[in-house]
Amino acid sequence: MANPKKFLIIDDDPDFVEGIISILEGAGYEIDARYNPKEGFKALEKGNYDLLLLDIMMGRGAEGVMVARKMRKDPKLRDIPVLIITGIREQIAYLFPGSAVSPHFVEVDELVEKPIEPALLLDRVHALLERAEARKTKTG
Amino acid sequence: MMVEQVSSKVLIIDDEEVVLDSCLQILEGGPYHVATAMDGTFGLEMVREFKPDIIYVDLKMPGISGFDVLEKIHLYDPTIVSIVITGYATVDSAVEAIKKGAYDFLPKPFTPDEFRVITRRGLERRRLVLETAALRREREMLRDHFAAIVSHELKSPLGAVQQNLFALENELKDQLSEAQSKKLGRMKTSIDNLMKLIHIWLRVIGSDIDNIKENFQPTSLIEVIGQSVESVEPHAMRKEIEIRTQLDKDLPLINGDEITLREAVVNLLTNAIKYSRIGTQIRIKAEIVGDEIELSISDRGVGIAEEDLPFIFGDFYVGKSAPVAERGSGLGLAITRRIVDAHGGSIRVESALDKGSTFFIRLPILPAQPEKVQTSDTERLASTQ
Numbered sequence: 270m271a272n273p274k275k276f277l278i279i280d281d282d283p284d285f286v287e288g289i290i291s292i293l294e295g296a297g298y299e300i301d302a303r304y305n306p307k308e309g310f311k312a313l314e315k316g317n318y319d320l321l322l323l324d325i326m327m328g329r330g331a332e333g334v335m336v337a338r339k340m341r342k343d344p345k346l347r348d349i350p351v352l353i354i355t356g357i358r359e360q361i362a363y364l365f366p367g368s369a370v371s372p373h374f375v376e377v378d379e380l381v382e383k384p385i386e387p388a389l390l391l392d393r394v395h396a397l398l399e400r401a402e403a404r405k406t407k408t409g
Numbered sequence: 410m411m412v413e414q415v416s417s418k419v420l421i422i423d424d425e426e427v428v429l430d431s432c433l434q435i436l437e438g439g440p441y442h443v444a445t446a447m448d449g450t451f452g453l454e455m456v457r458e459f460k461p462d463i464i465y466v467d468l469k470m471p472g473i474s475g476f477d478v479l480e481k482i483h484l485y486d487p488t489i490v491s492i493v494i495t496g497y498a499t500v501d502s503a504v505e506a507i508k509k510g511a512y513d514f515l516p517k518p519f520t521p522d523e524f525r526v527i528t529r530r531g532l533e534r535r536r537l538v539l540e541t542a543a544l545r546r547e548r549e550m551l552r553d554h555f556a557a558i559v560s561h562e563l564k565s566p567l568g569a570v571q572q573n574l575f576a577l578e579n580e581l582k583d584q585l586s587e588a589q590s591k592k593l594g595r596m597k598t599s600i601d602n603l604m605k606l607i608h609i610w611l612r613v614i615g616s617d618i619d620n621i622k623e624n625f626q627p628t629s630l631i632e633v634i635g636q637s638v639e640s641v642e643p644h645a646m647r648k649e650i651e652i653r654t655q656l657d658k659d660l661p662l663i664n665g666d667e668i669t670l671r672e673a674v675v676n677l678l679t680n681a682i683k684y685s686r687i688g689t690q691i692r693i694k695a696e697i698v699g700d701e702i703e704l705s706i707s708d709r710g711v712g713i714a715e716e717d718l719p720f721i722f723g724d725f726y727v728g729k730s731a732p733v734a735e736r737g738s739g740l741g742l743a744i745t746r747r748i749v750d751a752h753g754g755s756i757r758v759e760s761a762l763d764k765g766s767t768f769f770i771r772l773p774i775l776p777a778q779p780e781k782v783q784t785s786d787t788e789r790l791a792s793t794q
Contacts, residue, residue: 282565288572292579356565384571387579 274398275299277316279309279336280324280354285383289322292387293394306332310339313346320397321351337374348404350377350397354385377401417532418442420461422452422478423494424470428517432465435521436528449473453481456489463490463531465515468502476506483510488542490535492527564607571600609740621666621751627775628665630695630702631656637674638693645682645691652678654693660702662775665752673748676741677706677768684710684766700774701754707767713760721758722746 280286281304290300303309306327325333340346377400419441421432429445436443444459446452450473468475482491493506493514503514512534515527578593638652645652681691689709722742749756753773760766
């Protein structure tokens with residue numbers, strides 16, 4: 270991999286993040302981490318990321334959702350694929366009835382539950398990158 | 410104490426003016442607000458306006474009877490303490506009134522002291538009733554709050570531990586000996602079980618089962634049963650248990666939530682497998698009974714002792730006859746009952762020790778769609794012509 274893909278993960282649980290980073294780095298990706306939504310969004314604006322892993326239940330409630338909403342409004346950021354990570358699936362179903370699989374915060378996103386098996390994580394990441402790529406060639 | 414008593418309100422409903430007057434006199438100067446009413450209808454109006462703590466009701470009044478007044482008071486606010494006033498000749502009816510929820514009775518004629526004592530006792534009772542209600546509310550709030558704490562403080566760190574185990578296993582996958590891999594596997598399984606257990610506790614403690622009603626859809630029980638059987642099949646095969654289904658092919662749809670219904674059926678099947686002997690059969694049947702579908706799951710397992718039957722749908726019940734290795738959280742049936750309740754259905758069990766158990770779930774059939782009714786009408790018309 271000459272030019273490794275670069276991901277950002279935003280999650281308020283550093284211990285969990287460590288477990289994710291190890292798996293992704295093992296697969297040859299490059300990862301930055303931020304531990305709150307504010308810092309996370311700043312990093313997202315500056316860095317040139319290929320994918321975002323976003324915990325939506327941060328802080329007092331679903332603060333991660335705000336990150337996704339802000340991304341959607343930003344033409345530079347709205348095409349970045351997002352893997353949404355959640356601790357509790359019920360909460361998602363409650364917050365966004367009828368869209369438990371893909372909440373569609375942004376064009377290309379998908380939802381997984383904590384903890385995530387390595388094979389599943391890599392599979393989802395791969396699929397999201399492919400979908401984002403396909404969109405780019407279609408629209409560009 | 411005095412502060413509370415100052416605001417105590419006493420309402421007296423009696424058609425005899427003499428009684429009302431003497432009651433007023435006896436309580437005068439005490440820490441009471443007293444109001445009176447000469448008949449049941451006016452008395453009930455006063456209950457709403459005056460908001461009494463205790464009420465004296467004469468059983469024998471013209472117009473609406475004392476019993477009816479009692480009943481309506483109880484319906485309006487069961488925390489109001491009611492006391493019946495009655496002559497000696499009607500002690501029987503006083504007893505009857507107490508059976509219906511009156512707290513005490515005051516036989517006529519009474520002395521001022523008797524009246525004061527009974528009033529004080531009644532107000533003490535009222536205080537206890539209100540306190541109990543407040544404690545119950547507090548307990549419920551604690552329950553919900555506790556659910557949130559458990560969810561966050563236990564589930565997240567466990568998730569992080571599991572994620573790191575996943576990562577560790579992934580990093581070491583080429584270097585681990587078989588024995589080391591097994592150790593990792595045991596850790597992962599234990600944590601997974603713990604997380605599932607927390608999840609189940611949350612389901613029981615929290616009130617989220619009732620929320621499923623908002624997403625009810627026409628649901629096919631045949632599909633639910635099929636998926637449930639599929640998910641427990643590996644467990645059944647390990648015990649060489651055969652699961653036989655006998656389903657009415659034209660089973661109508663019900664109004665429900667597929668995911669929780671599946672959970673309910675899986676719970677019953679898992680229990681059936683758990684308590685079955687090796688090499689036996691489990692039968693699932695679904696048929697129409699009246700305007701409901703009855704689903705039954707029978708095993709030829711250890712059965713449930715008769716004295717245990719009333720408790721099995723309660724929280725944390727674990728069958729004593731369960732093999733120790735098979736013991737669960739004791740919440741499966743409680744959750745199942747809650748799911749069935751939320752669907753407007755009912756659940757019951759028939760069981761005999763050493764013979765096996767049959768669980769029956771009944772769920773209301775979805776009312777026929779308008780189009781279907783039309784077709785069947787035309788068909789009927791066509792066949793009669």
